[in-house]
Amino acid sequence: MTATTVQLKHEVKDLSLAPLGKQRIDWAGREMPVLKQIQERFGREKPFAGIRLVACCHVTTETAHLAIALKAGGADAMLIASNPLSTQDDVAACLVADYGIPVFAFKGEDNATYHRHVQIALDHKPNIIIDDGSDVTATLIQERQHQIPDIIGTTEETTTGIVRLQAMFKDGVLTFPAMNVNDAETKHFFDNRYGTGQSTLDGIIRATNILLAGKTVVVAGYGWCGKGTAMRARGMGANVIVTEINPVKAIEATMDGFRVMPMAEAAPLADIFITVTGNKHIIRSEHFQDMKDGAIVCNSGHFDIEIDLKTLESMASEIRTVRPFTQEYRLKSGKSVVVLGEGRLINLAAAEGHPSAVMDMSFANQALACEYLVKNKGKLAPGLHSIPAELDGEIAALKLKAMGINIDTLTAEQVEYMNSWTSGT
Known part of the structure; x- marks a missing residue:
């Protein structure tokens, strides 16, 4: 890495695209009420104050809302692309120009540029990594062993990334906790399907x-x-x-x-x-x-x-x-x-990725997984951890509330029955 590269604050296609990006980000937000509620709470509580965070994700209108929520929570956040063709250049420009979030991504970047951006992300000396395919985590373990003590944990979005993390843990090189966002029920049932x-x-x-x-x-x-x-x-x-x-x-x-x-x-x-x-x-x-x-x-x-x-x-x-x-x-x-x-x-x-309403739950899982890592710093064993059931349930409940859907609750008698082995048919 050259000194000039390290000093870059962003690398996007064209900052003049920011107004269009802002318009599209606002439109996506109409379908993301769960993440909006989490962002508002993060803004009050600042759970990521003093935390350096790197997100390697598809740079889309939905990802923008995750990045904005993390910054609202006090994170010193940086965003890079997880795929050369998935970046929406107007969104990248808007995050830099309107929200002050460093972004290193543009649609069509070659493999060399992508790997350079991974190195720039690691130059940020992250405490938390949000990964989509585990490239940043794998590069950290292979090339930046000296930075591992700074890591609180990582979160992973994809099946491919989970498979790679399992292999890392099996080989004894995953020495910090990783949150399995992909397998959260409010993620794979909706996002993947x-x-x-x-x-x-x-x-x-x-x-x-x-x-x-x-x-x-x-x-x-x-x-x-x-x-x-x-x-x-x-x-x-x-x-x-x-x-x-x-x-x-x-x-x-x-x-x-x-x-x-x-x-x-x-x-x-x-x-x-x-x-x-x-x-x-x-x-x-x-x-x-x-x-x-x-x-x-x-x-x-x-x-x-x-x-x-x-x-x-x-x-x-x-x-x-x-x-x-x-x-x-x-x-x-x-x-x-x-x-x-x-x-x-x-x-x-060729399209815009998942609809915003679906990514609302996926990125709510990412946001709450990061908060969980911070709250449990030093308490979680190395390796993969599932999203706690209560967080999954909280996301589903927030989504139902935003959709205006009410559901039944158990009566006291039903709770007693479900927790008893002495009551038969």
Whole structure:
């Protein structure tokens, strides 16, 4: 790192985009009442006073509200992008110009720039890391061991990041607490299922303008993201095939009414392929060879490695951009394969990511997880920790209140019955 780089206060595309960003951030806020209530409390209580915080997230209108809430709580916060194509440049500009939050992110940044931004984030000497894929945490452990004593803990947003944290803990290198935000019920039930389902199809439609009704769509992976994607694709009239490696999830997909088969069998049948597994090379050379001419391939998992693009490139005689975020690979056999969003998260590359109402709960979990880490500094063992059930319940209750929905409460008799073993039928 050069001295000049360390002294940078922000690196965004164009600060003149800030007014548009402010307008869009305000619009998103209309659908984020839970985080708004948390922000107001943070503003009064200042739970992050004296805390340096780094967030590696998709820089969207919804993330802006998380960053604003953390700053309201007294955090010395910095934001970097977690994906090269997910940054909304007007939002990044607004956070710098209107809220004084350092942002190092712009749409289309290359891998070298991304890794430089990770280093800049670690130069901030964070006490708390909010991660989306665990890149900042992994870099800290691999390259900045001397900074680990400053870490109170980290929070993780994604399935991919949780898998990496589990591997770190297994190898004995995760020596501080990490909050598993991804598995909070108010996160994965809604964000992964309803958010990914809707926004993935939104990205595909924006990139291609195709009609989904009547198309055959392969969804690779039947976790919460896969369930949501398959459900929404079917809802728009697509014939959906699910591929899986987990026999329990394969049975579930079958019982949910989807055809289940290996990718090798699905490859010649489908018009559109969507990967949501978190693993690598789910779609590879033998699958490309067997696809229909003009088959569309995209990814809604965290990293672009779900599709073996390097091999596809070697198989192509020509690559051309036919629409924004849409590249056609003309194979030497004469067939073509169309890749959306360079294999990166299609819902963020070609669309705007999850709807604000969904991210309201996800980022409420992030905000409260950070507060939990601060309140329990020095008390939590190294490794992964679930979001406490009471925090999950608090978020759900705040969401219901904002929606004007009331629910029943147990009577004293019902409470006694549920806590007794002597009362039978």
